Amino acid sequence: MTATAPGAAPRRTLKIAMNGVTGRMGYRQHLVRSILALREQGGLPLGDAAGTVLWPEPILIGRNEAKLRAIAERHGLTEYTTDLDAVLADPSVEIYFDALLTNVREPSLKKAIAAGKHIYTEKPTATTFEGALELARLAKEAGVKNGAVQDKIFLPGLLKLKRLIDGGFFGRILSVRGEFGYWVFEGDWQEAQRPSWNYRAEDGGGIVVDMFPHWEYVLHNLFGRVTSVQALAATHVPQRWDEEGKPYPATADDSAYGIFELEGGAVAQINSSWSVRVNRDELVEFQVDGTEGSAVAGLRNCRVQHRSATPKPVWNPDLPATYAFREQWQEVPDNGEFDNGFKAQWELFLKHVVLDTPYDWDLLAGARGVQLAELGLKSHAEGRRFAVPEVSL
Template identity: 40%
Template sequence: MRPLVVAVNGVTGRMGRTRHLHGALLPLQRSGIRSAGRRRELDLVLVGRRAAAVSQLAREHGVRRWSTDLDAVLGDPEVDVYFDAQRSGLRSGAVTAAIKARKHLYCEKPLALDGAAALELARDAEQAQIRTGMVQDKLFTPGFRALRSVLAAGALGRILDVRGDFGYWVSADAAGRPQRPSWNYRRADGGDFIADLFSHWYYLLAMVGTPLAVSALLATHVPRRHDESGRPYDVDVEDLGHVLVRLHGGVTGVISTSWIQRPPTPFTLTLHGTRATAMATPDACTLSTATLPAPGATPVPRQQPVPMPPQEDEFLSQWRQFLEHVAGDTPFPWTFCYAARAALFCDAIRNSGRRGTWCDVPEDTGDVR
């Protein structure tokens, strides 16, 4: 059984290098994956635009093959899978080329910066009969895996309301080094606050129910920032979004997301049910109930931690599941079609923010399953 060959584009960036290459692909290369009950080896091809950076990365990790010529890599019949972790504005073109080359596809989110483009990619991939997947890393963290087990057990009863909070303070002045690349704040370079962050919220909300409608308040509170060299530039991307949401089954919710706040933990999702409330972060999940010991008394919350599943890097977990999906029959639900629905959700948020009204989230994705 020959090795499964994965071309990895964008590994010289922070996320591609630390989370995908170091955290997932190199360990999987050492361990292999399961295919038809047997171990199958993994081979990597590193792809990037800067020869010096990508060749050095390959040397550091003993990866034999690297290239700056994406067309040549996609034209190689030995390459089975193409992974894209480039900046968002470059993704659609590379993915289109990979579909034409009949490569299986795994991508960082967002798939595209608008719903129409994401739907087109999903339809093209389906017609090419290739397997697709999107990174949904928060679902594979210990805290959200524990929350999924709580939901599966019905421990919360009927879910009534959802509260989500995400954020951290991104340095805005020349003295503080920005924690996010400056292109994130420039729309012409592919920066898109809604697509970047609410793509995460789509799959977290979908644990409870499909988003049906949204009402959004969006803002840019820091209109001028400094890039990696300390040079000032104008910001034309939002840095805050408060979104009311209606989910399937009558569940209500509110999601607050920003790059201008300092919460104790970046991602927090709270689900209020008829039996209990669950609060989940990537690292933990707790259940709480409140009792009224006497009329008019203050509720006394009772909290208990939910047992954590075995620890494993969330990027490694999902990479393994996707590669075993490509190599065999392991199910993988987070396809390009799923990503297209997330893009339509983001479209609705943008439209609501512009219009100041409720906007429906389209449910019909045409002939894409």
């Protein structure tokens, strides 16, 4: 427990080694919008009688010392290093967080587990299902708490969708249709919004590897376990330009079209693409249809149409439509405040580490996502559907 000023709430300091904070996700979503946001609000209340707050103390880790120094100075932080081994050898460091490139993540996680650190990591947790499952086994054997980022289920739109499911709004759920994506510029005449490694298979890139782990936990947490997958992947844009303006061949898939059977009988169809122009209200939307009602949920919003208010369209291509279908849906109210999804999951994991509160989104859950991506790529390569076995240690 850290000493505090007289009259102030007692503070429990928690040192977190944050590896990969010079990257887009590690910096923006995890450092700035999660850990530093917690500090800005005065720490995370732990709910005890003394009013203790948990105070996260990040140690920035990366390969480029100058970039680390610049980030530290920008945010008033003092600890940063390029020496991961030294940080892992420090007994005062309790958590290791990883936002590295996927193809270098596994060795770092193994080092951190061996050092007895609690683990929190971006997804995919490994490049292969076998590797992801091994990480889960190692963490269990070491007795360290562990978590994998599953931010989408903490988004306002999907929290509203979960509320509808829990309230029985849909009746029997029949199907889920998902549309995700946007146009990522090739990098020649406009700068690309994503790093070039995303489009090189040899560097761990590809939309199947990136997005199928997301779809696994979204489907699993909301609708039921994925029992089969059939996927078609494509590289629609074969050449792109890197951060130095040099052209390179895109060797990884930039679009994927997946069909997933779910436990309980529902069918999910999700399109993922970095080569599609958006004609949606949000960058990702899920339409859920059930016997009693339907909903369309995005990142923040959710609209519903109940059975009793469903119109009766009649197919007649010879006449123009006299009504706007979108106007026949009702907005689901917030009924509460929604925090940033990344920060919300960080809070749950930190409480899990300190208070041993329940936590379901562990490395085993992360391994399910890697399994689905691996089977999706296998389905694409062999042109057939594959069963998705249950994952266990």
